[in-house]
Amino acid sequence: MFICDSQVHIWEKETEKRPWTPGGRALVREMGHRQEPIGYEELKNLMDEAGVHRALIVPPTWDMDRNDLGLEAAEKYPDRFGLISRIPLLNPKIGKEALYKLKDTPAAKGVRLTFFRKEEATWLFDGTADWYWPLAEELGVPTMIHAAKFTPQVAEIAEQFPNLRLILDHMGVPGGTKDENCRPYVAGTVRLSRFPNVSVKLSSLPAKTTEPYPYKNLQEYVRDLVEAFGPERCYWGTDLSRILGVVGGTYSQCVRHFTEEIDCLSSADLEQIMGSALCRALDWPVA
DSSP: OOOEEEEEOOOOOOOSSSOOSTTHHHHHHHHTOOSSOOOHHHHHHHHHHHTOOEEEEOOOGGGTTOOHHHHHHHHHSTTTEEEEEOOOTTOHHHHHHHHHHHTTOTTEEEEEEEOOSGGGTTTTTSSTTTTHHHHHHHHTOOEEEEOTTOHHHHHHHHHHOTTSOEEESGGGOOTTOOGGGGHHHHHHHHHGGGSTTEEEEEOOGGGGOSSOTTOGGGHHHHHHHHHHHOGGGEEEOOOHHHIIIIIOOOHHHHHHHHHHHOTTOOHHHHHIIIIIHHHHHTTOOOO
16 A cells, blocks of 8 residues: 655754744653654664654754755655745745746745744734645635634635645644544534635644544544545645654554554555655655
């Protein structure tokens, strides 16, 4: 089975020459990521051990808007890694230039926008992000979006820009939300399935439960999302640095959780969810 991870982070340690976002070290701890940086060579070895063929490198929020490490990895190993770029929403001039440049960068497969930090929470309301949606639609840029608390706003964007491919992070569930508390957010994500241009990452699941592997209480959320979106709009992923951090799981467990433990998924479903559907959505052909 072909397997592609929809979200992994890589980064370097903070230095004077490479400062992080203010409060970045606290953010790593609070979000439960591994404290030691993960480089792409280590990531590639972990993928090999777990049987993962490809991964989408998503630069972490604490590394500001840098894309250099992900781009380096994707250019060195073009059939193993793709870059999901960060874009400076606060600077439309630079952001627009970056979007146009993406079209000429084969290693770049899309963009990720986040709206979960306090300083980002108003950007869907105050006009900060308004320049992005029409241009991304025009250029055909797939856009991952972490806006779990703003389902109505995401619905408005999906309706206004029907040719903009929107990919919801982490089942549409905010970080730190676990067990039964995930239910209303998953229900909100299910309601977004009526828009054909919206899809969802089934990612970071082990961080959404207090139960041990195989996380039985998450099965109903996976079932509800796959039934609503169809397997062709659901993309497996790990958010691996969090799994290797506070969750304490392994990459192989994340793979087996889906391929062996979720009873409602058929082999045909898994072929789509584990990688084929994601690569098709990102125009990243599987050889």
